[in-house]
Amino acid sequence: MTCSFTKQSSTSSLFVAYGGTTRLYGCHGCCGRWYFAFNGAECSNPQVIDGTVYMAHYSGADLHRYRKISGVCDGLSAGSIDVTINVGNCAGYGSYDRHSGWNAVSRLLIEEWPASPY
Numbered sequence: 001m002t003c004s005f006t007k008q009s010s011t012s013s014l015f016v017a018y019g020g021t022t023r024l025y026g027c028h029g030c031c032g033r034w035y036f037a038f039n040g041a042e043c044s045n046p047q048v049i050d051g052t053v054y055m056a057h058y059s060g061a062d063l064h065r066y067r068k069i070s071g072v073c074d075g076l077s078a079g080s081i082d083v084t085i086n087v088g089n090c091a092g093y094g095s096y097d098r099h100s101g102w103n104a105v106s107r108l109l110i111e112e113w114p115a116s117p118y
Helices: none
Strands: 002-007 013-025 030-038 050-055 065-073 079-089 097-100 107-113
Touching (some): 030 065, 050 065, 079 107
Antiparallel strands (some): 002 079, 013 097, 030 050, 030 079
């Protein structure tokens, strides 16, 4: 899911949030990662914005769970920014059957926040 956002100030921060259904399926001891990217790169200031789903034992169930992933990214330039929620591998784990969105609306929220006075 990608949304283009016009950031007004180079000193402001972006707050982002994803709310939607996630699924990790058909594996034992596996992990999937949902993360935000800004113009193709993960946030590094103050840190990445991500969430993981881990499955210890696969029982044959096809579980879909609603999750919210949110955070703030600083240091982005003013102007047009493509904000993307991505699905990938967790460090140290392989590639598994994982996806987002099923039988519910997925939402991507982007807000520009003023620079912190601290």
